[in-house]
Amino acid sequence: MRILTNTLFTMLALLCATVLVHAQETATMKRTPDVPYVPTRQAVVDAMLKIADVKKNDVIYDLGCGDGRIVITAAKNFGATGTGIDINPERIAEANKNAREAGVTDKVRFIEGDLFEADVSEATVVTLYLLPAVNMKLRPILMEQLKPGTRIVSHAFDMGDWEPEKTIEVDGAKIYFWTIPEKK
Numbered sequence: 001m002r003i004l005t006n007t008l009f010t011m012l013a014l015l016c017a018t019v020l021v022h023a024q025e026t027a028t029m030k031r032t033p034d035v036p037y038v039p040t041r042q043a044v045v046d047a048m049l050k051i052a053d054v055k056k057n058d059v060i061y062d063l064g065c066g067d068g069r070i071v072i073t074a075a076k077n078f079g080a081t082g083t084g085i086d087i088n089p090e091r092i093a094e095a096n097k098n099a100r101e102a103g104v105t106d107k108v109r110f111i112e113g114d115l116f117e118a119d120v121s122e123a124t125v126v127t128l129y130l131l132p133a134v135n136m137k138l139r140p141i142l143m144e145q146l147k148p149g150t151r152i153v154s155h156a157f158d159m160g161d162w163e164p165e166k167t168i169e170v171d172g173a174k175i176y177f178w179t180i181p182e183k184k
Contacts, residue, residue: 031114033087034134037066040155045073047170051177052125052151054078061085061123063115063130063138068095068108070127075099075107080125084110085118121145129155136160143180150180 040048048070054060056079062070065084072095074080084095095110111118116138120126123146128135139159142152154176158164164176 031087033064034115035064035129035131037088037091038129039066040069040129041171041173042069042073043171044155044173044175045070046077047168048127048153048155048175049074049078051166051168051175052127052153054080054125056080058124059083059122060125060127061118061120062127063118063120064128064134065095065110066091066129068098068110071108071110072099072102072104074125075104076102080107082108083123084108085113085115086110087112087114116141119145121147123150125151125153127153127155128157130157132157132160146180148180148182152178152180 052058054074058074058078058080060071060074060080060082062068062082062084065071065086068084071082071084074082084092086092086095089112092110092112096105099105099108099110120142126142126146128138130138135154135157136159139162146152156173158176159178162178164178166177168175168177
């Protein structure tokens with residue numbers, strides 16, 4: 001009987017610990033992500049940065065940055081600086097690890113946060129791999145915050161009736177490109 005009681009107590013303690021860890025992980029995430037995490041293939045990352053004509057003096061913001069590969073590639077291959085924003089703390093931890101491994105922590109930073117609440121006004125290039133509804137919700141925020149001439153590149157999804165200046169296909173994926181127009 002004592003063995004059974006100890007076993008049940010141990011199982012109950014493990015269950016409580018599991019529930020507590022899950023609750024802590026959920027509490028650190030401000031809300032559920034708007035899109036599932038799907039990494040952008042490197043060929044698509046390279047094409048996104050190329051279509052945006054990224055240069056050394058550019059400031060890249062990747063909204064929903066996942067593992068950070070877009071801003072890391074921009075820093076490593078073009079010398080640009082970058083900020084990745086993601087609501088998922090696991091993705092931010094992974095992005096920071098990837099930046100350390102790539103040796104670009106002096107050029108990139110990753111922020112755990114809500115992309116709808118982020119200040120992206122210093123960006124010269126914004127990259128996205130979000131869903132159409134999220135792009136449409138984000139569009140007025142980008143129009144308000146970004147300076148004329150800022151380039152926006154989206155993997156796979158457009159922005160409704162805002163006609164892209166360029167659309168290309170790379171490795172089976174569409175890439176859309178826009179420039180923020182002059183303010184009226």
